[in-house]
Amino acid sequence: MAAPRPARPRLRRLFDPVSGWFRRSERGVNQWLSRSVYPRLPILARVYGAILHRRLTVSEADIAVRDLPEAFDGLTVLLVTDIHLGPFLAPLDLERTFRRLRGLEPDLIVLGGDLTTSRVSEFSEAAELFGVLKAPLGVHAVMGNHDHYNDDPEGLRRAVASAGIEVLHNRHVVLRRDGESLVLAGIDDLNIGSPDLDAALEGAPDEAPVVLVSHNPDVFFEAADRGVALVLAGHTHGGQVRIPGLPVLTRMSRYRLDEGRYAARGADLVVSRGVGVVGLPLRLACPPEAVLVRLRCG
Numbered sequence: 350m351a352a353p354r355p356a357r358p359r360l361r362r363l364f365d366p367v368s369g370w371f372r373r374s375e376r377g378v379n380q381w382l383s384r385s386v387y388p389r390l391p392i393l394a395r396v397y398g399a400i401l402h403r404r405l406t407v408s409e410a411d412i413a414v415r416d417l418p419e420a421f422d423g424l425t426v427l428l429v430t431d432i433h434l435g436p437f438l439a440p441l442d443l444e445r446t447f448r449r450l451r452g453l454e455p456d457l458i459v460l461g462g463d464l465t466t467s468r469v470s471e472f473s474e475a476a477e478l479f480g481v482l483k484a485p486l487g488v489h490a491v492m493g494n495h496d497h498y499n500d501d502p503e504g505l506r507r508a509v510a511s512a513g514i515e516v517l518h519n520r521h522v523v524l525r526r527d528g529e530s531l532v533l534a535g536i537d538d539l540n541i542g543s544p545d546l547d548a549a550l551e552g553a554p555d556e557a558p559v560v561l562v563s564h565n566p567d568v569f570f571e572a573a574d575r576g577v578a579l580v581l582a583g584h585t586h587g588g589q590v591r592i593p594g595l596p597v598l599t600r601m602s603r604y605r606l607d608e609g610r611y612a613a614r615g616a617d618l619v620v621s622r623g624v625g626v627v628g629l630p631l632r633l634a635c636p637p638e639a640v641l642v643r644l645r646c647g
């Protein structure tokens with residue numbers, strides 16, 4: 350993964366994801382297609398799934414974390430985000446990808462949201478498969494916007510927890526190694542969920558550095574101001590369909606935090622292109638990606 354670029358808090362006001370007409374219409378069309386049209390075309394689920402395990406890239410990044418206790422120096426965190434089980438990805442096709450990722454032997458696995466596309470059953474039918482992902486410090490997840498595009502987001506969280514995955518829903522866990530601590534916090538989706546950074550960080554030990562998992566990278570500046578050392582995010586798909594040499598066409602971050610590493614206000618951000626697809630069962634000039642982050646004493 351390339352060196353971090355400076356992130357600037359210049360907001361794109363025209364593309365407000367909550368109240369803006371463009372993003373609201375885009376969301377409506379996408380939900381209708383994903384729920385009512387694509388599931389009637391089961392062949393679509395095999396097109397992308399058949400090539401995923403061959404196309405998946407694993408990017409690596411060494412990130413210096415300030416105040417990281419020595420016990421955590423070299424800790425590997427595997428960020429797997431935007432899997433998007435559903436009309437374009439069947440559980441059957443995910444197994445090979447999960448086995449390859451498990452072979453990386455990370456210390457900790459983080460699922461960055463958008464496990465599903467628009468139904469709780471998309472996860473339930475694949476829940477057993479998530480047992481393939483194992484790490485000594487556990488598998489943790491946050492919810493993405495698509496994980497709210499169903500009738501029962503709470504039910505989805507329960508199903509994810511039942512699969513042995515720790516859901517960081519506006520809360521944190523304290524990871525311990527040799528008597529030292531590292532905080533892993535997570536928040537709900539910024540656009541559709543009920544994100545609460547205060548609740549996520551409340552009661553965290555003062556001396557321990559914080560790694561925050563947020564589906565949407567746009568929390569970065571606020572998190573940096575709150576002393577978070579590292580934010581792990583997805584959501585953008587890196588643009589998903591791109592023209593080589595041109596900037597991202599479909600931009601999901603209001604701060605242009607499209608993919609890769611960023612730095613600002615003493616904090617670091619990693620935005621993964623993610624594993625799956627939405628809208629169309631293809632990626633162009635934008636391969637699927639998992640990211641293996643290695644924490645280093647800052």
Ligand SMILES: [Fe+2]
Nearest residue numbers: 431463493584
């Ligand atoms: Fe996504």
